[in-house]
Each structure stands twice: as structure tokens, then as C-alpha cells.
Amino acid sequence: MEEKKPLTLVDCATLLGNMLMENYWRKLWSLLEENPDLKRNFTKFLLNPEKVIFYLGKTHWGVEYIGNANSKEISSEHTVEVKILDYSKEDNLLTDILGIDYSKQTGIVMPLPEYNEDLVHPTNEAMDIMLENGWNLAGQSMLIGFNVGGFELQEGTFHRIVNGFFYGTNRSGLVTRNVKWLDLFPLKIDDMDVGVDEFTFYMWPNLADVIMHDAHFQYPRPSGFREEKWFSLNRFVELISSKDTSEPQITTFLAEPENQFILKMAFMGKNISPECELEWQSEDRKAIRPDFFIEGSNGYSDIVEFKLPNLKNINSIVGRENRETFSAEIHSYVSQTRDYEYYFEDPKNREFAEEKHGIKVYYPKRILVMGRRWMLDTPDWRRLENDYRNIMIKTYDEVIDLVLSHLYS
Structure with missing residues (x-):
């Protein structure tokens, strides 16, 4: 009997990528080539994404497309970064993908509908924060769920989420997750062999209809007065997407009056x-010189410091199991902000800041923006972050998602 050879995560990503290439991406591209007029409104990040993330769960596998919804060009020479995350031992694949904690919700866990466009799903605590800060509940077309204890995938069912916004909270405040495009396909696991699990991956049963729909689909976008803000946000996305961008370039861009929104x-x-x-x-x-002081609704300011989107060390968490810690690079960033916190412990320094710059600061939150979601947003990362007092670490993707949630509201 031939011995079964186990697949690595890289092997799985290659297998899934090849499946999509042969059955979806290539056929979608051919349809666009035959009908060039469709390219004008086509959702270009489906074929030219910044990144593709594959997810492996117990009952489903997923593919998430990450890219700029306002891209103007599409190219057959495009290269893409691919990552695969294994959640096959976890109970709820969608919750792990979103990184939102729904455990405090008292409502029932709902089955996720097959197709979800403009789905808005806040936890109760997140909704309280959003409404307190002027979030416009009636300002957009959306399917919204209140007090829902999360969603679960239906076994044997294909699911799709387009332009979904999911909101939760952590000890530092609001957490926002924008899913631009996520396809979730059924899978079956045969664990009869104690040594090797066998996975059977499925795609759409109506593939031709899906390709035709996606070629004609126009991604939802805000309109009207928000167009200028879309333009600025696009420039910000382009800036952080370049490996040649420096920290001063990012902060200078954000400091411009037209970009401070x-x-x-x-x-x-x-x-x-x-x-x-x-x-x-x-x-x-x-003297200290933080990147930004951001005044909250109480009149006091918090400190926001920007680091590069690309970490120098790809491994942000180091150490053996149960002894994990942040890398030396991230420790150095946290240490820098400790000086800022220490500065404002002195009442004379607080008085000086208010007299010279008109800012009131007392026990400020120290917010670090660095890296991308796929580098940092993992269960291990979130657990380690909780060990740090009064420090909040956000990825650039979280910043963009928060802005998008306002532009769509």
C-alpha cells in the first residue's frame, strides 16, 4: 500500500491557487479579454490583488482578496503575495478570520447567508462607541445585525462576503475589520487514517454563472462629497504599499490639512x-517629538506614532511555545513611547504642552501603527498585546478599515 505523503501549508496554498487559476481566474480573464468594455467597472483586485490569503478550517476553506477597490488598471503581468493560515483545529473559522470577539453577545449565533454584500455586524459594545462618536446608522445601504452572537458557516454551503464591516472592542476601544471580498468553500476532512488527514476541496457548482456575475459586478463605493476623501485615501494606500516609503513621508502626508481626516x-x-x-x-x-497628538471628545489627547508598514523582522513574535514575546524591533518601538508617557507624568511638562501647543495630555493612550494585518493579527499577537499597559498596536489595514467604515456611513 502506497504511503500517504502529508502536504505542508505551502503545498496546500499551491494546490488551492492552482485550482482557482484553472477554474476561475483564467476563465474570468478570458471573458474580460473577449468583452473589453467590462474592464471599466470590473473589481480589479480579483485578478490584481495586493495579497491573497487562504484559510483552512474544519468545514470550509476560504480565499480573501486584499487590494485597492479603486484601482484603474488591470495587468496580466501582475504578481501577488500569497499566505495560508491553518484554523482547522478551531471551532469557528469566520470568527478566527475576522479577529472579533463575540463571546459577550447574548444573542444566538446565526447561520451566515450564502451571499453577503454590505453586511455590517457590530457587537453591542462596539455599537455604543460608534453611536457616541456620531456614526450614521441611516447613512448607508446595509444589512445590519444587532446583538447577534456571531455567524457560523453552514456545512456544505458556499458563502461570499463583499464589502463587509465587522466591529468589536478590546481594552483600547473600537476594533474594525473590513472584508473586501471573501469566498468560503466547503471542504470534507477524512480522518480515518490516524497519521494523515485527507482534505477534499470544493468550488462553486455553478462556476460559469459565478464567472459571468463577477465579470459584470461593480464593487460598492461611497459617492458624493466623499470622492475627495477617497482620492486622499487612495494616495495613502499607494504610499504605504511602496517599500521605498519612509516614516517621514507617511507622517508628512497625514499632517497635510486635506489628509488629516x-x-x-x-x-x-x-x-x-x-x-x-x-x-x-x-x-x-x-526633547520628545511624537508624530501626532489626537484630541478626543473629552478634550484630552492621545499619542499616535507611525512606524513602517513593512517590519524589518518578518517574525514579530519570537521565543519558544508558552514563552513567546515580541521581537526586539517591536520592543524598541514600545520603549520609545514609554518616554512619551513618562514625560506627561510631570505636571510641569503637562503645563508646558498646554501653554505652548494647546494640547491637554494626561495618562495618554500610546498608539503604535505598524505592519500589515497578515503580519500581526493572530491569536498569539492579541494575547501578547494584552500584557502591555496603556499601549495599543494597530496595523495599517486597521487604520484604513476604520476610515472606510466612516466613508460608507
């Missing part, structure tokens, strides 16, 4: 104070 929307701020130089009043130390 990005910070206000992402961090629910009223006023933005960029790069205020603050001298120490009681100690002989080098």
Missing part, C-alpha cells in the same frame, strides 16, 4: 497636532 476618522479625534516638540521642564533630557 484619515487620523480623525481612524482614531475618532476632533483635532490633530502633528510633531509638537516638547522640552523637559524638570530634567535635562532631549
Whole structure:
């Protein structure tokens, strides 16, 4: 009897990528080539994504497309980064993909519908924060769920989420997850062999209809006065997508008056104070200069510091099992913000900041923006983040998702 050879996660990603290439992407491209007029409104990140993430669960496998919904061009020479995440030992694949904690919800867990466009799903705590900060409940066309204890995938059923917004909370406030396009396909696991599990992956039974639909589909976008903000947000996305971009380029862009709405929307701020130089009043130390002070609804400001979207060390978590910790790179970023916190423990420094720059700061949140979601947003990462007092770490994808949630509202 031939011995079964186990597949690695890389093997699985290759297998799934080849399935999609032969059965979906290539046929979709051919239809667009035969009908060039369709390219004008086509959702271009389906064929030219920034990244594709494959998810492996107990009853489904998924593919998420990450890219710019406003891309103008489509190219056959496009290269894409691929990642695969194994959640086959977890109970709810969708919850793990979203990274939202629904455990405090008292409502029942609902079966996810097969097709979901403009789905908005906040936890109760998240909705309270959103409404307090002026979120417009009636401002968009959406399917919204209240007090729902999350969604579960229906066994044997294909699911799709397009432009979904999911909101939760953590100890630092609102958490937003925008799913631009996520396809979830059924799978079957044969675990009769104690040594090797066999996976059977399925795709759409009506493949031709799906390809025709997707070629004609126009991705939902905000309209009207939001167009100028869309333009600025696109420039921000382009900026963080380049490996040649420096930290000063990012902060300079965000400090421009026409772009400050990005910070206000992402961090629910009223006023933005960029790069205020603050001298120490009681100690002989080098002045601090945080990237941004963002004033909240209570009149006090928090500190936001931007690092590069691409981490120098691809492994943000190091150490053996049960002894994990952040990498030295991330520790250095956290240590830098400790100086900022220490500065405002001195009342003389607080008085100086208010007199010179008009900012009131007392026990500020220290918010670090760095990396991309696929680098940092994992259960291990979230667990480690909770060990840090008064520090909040957001990825660039979270910042963009928060802005998008305002533009669609």
C-alpha cells in the first residue's frame, strides 16, 4: 500500500491557487479579454490583488482578496503575495478570520447567508462607541445585525462576503475589520487514517454563472462629497504599499490639512497636532517629538506614532511555545513611547504642552501603527498585546478599515 505523503501549508496554498487559476481566474480573464468594455467597472483586485490569503478550517476553506477597490488598471503581468493560515483545529473559522470577539453577545449565533454584500455586524459594545462618536446608522445601504452572537458557516454551503464591516472592542476601544471580498468553500476532512488527514476541496457548482456575475459586478463605493476623501485615501494606500516609503513621508502626508481626516476618522479625534516638540521642564533630557497628538471628545489627547508598514523582522513574535514575546524591533518601538508617557507624568511638562501647543495630555493612550494585518493579527499577537499597559498596536489595514467604515456611513 502506497504511503500517504502529508502536504505542508505551502503545498496546500499551491494546490488551492492552482485550482482557482484553472477554474476561475483564467476563465474570468478570458471573458474580460473577449468583452473589453467590462474592464471599466470590473473589481480589479480579483485578478490584481495586493495579497491573497487562504484559510483552512474544519468545514470550509476560504480565499480573501486584499487590494485597492479603486484601482484603474488591470495587468496580466501582475504578481501577488500569497499566505495560508491553518484554523482547522478551531471551532469557528469566520470568527478566527475576522479577529472579533463575540463571546459577550447574548444573542444566538446565526447561520451566515450564502451571499453577503454590505453586511455590517457590530457587537453591542462596539455599537455604543460608534453611536457616541456620531456614526450614521441611516447613512448607508446595509444589512445590519444587532446583538447577534456571531455567524457560523453552514456545512456544505458556499458563502461570499463583499464589502463587509465587522466591529468589536478590546481594552483600547473600537476594533474594525473590513472584508473586501471573501469566498468560503466547503471542504470534507477524512480522518480515518490516524497519521494523515485527507482534505477534499470544493468550488462553486455553478462556476460559469459565478464567472459571468463577477465579470459584470461593480464593487460598492461611497459617492458624493466623499470622492475627495477617497482620492486622499487612495494616495495613502499607494504610499504605504511602496517599500521605498519612509516614516517621514507617511507622517508628512497625514499632517497635510486635506489628509488629516484619515487620523480623525481612524482614531475618532476632533483635532490633530502633528510633531509638537516638547522640552523637559524638570530634567535635562532631549526633547520628545511624537508624530501626532489626537484630541478626543473629552478634550484630552492621545499619542499616535507611525512606524513602517513593512517590519524589518518578518517574525514579530519570537521565543519558544508558552514563552513567546515580541521581537526586539517591536520592543524598541514600545520603549520609545514609554518616554512619551513618562514625560506627561510631570505636571510641569503637562503645563508646558498646554501653554505652548494647546494640547491637554494626561495618562495618554500610546498608539503604535505598524505592519500589515497578515503580519500581526493572530491569536498569539492579541494575547501578547494584552500584557502591555496603556499601549495599543494597530496595523495599517486597521487604520484604513476604520476610515472606510466612516466613508460608507
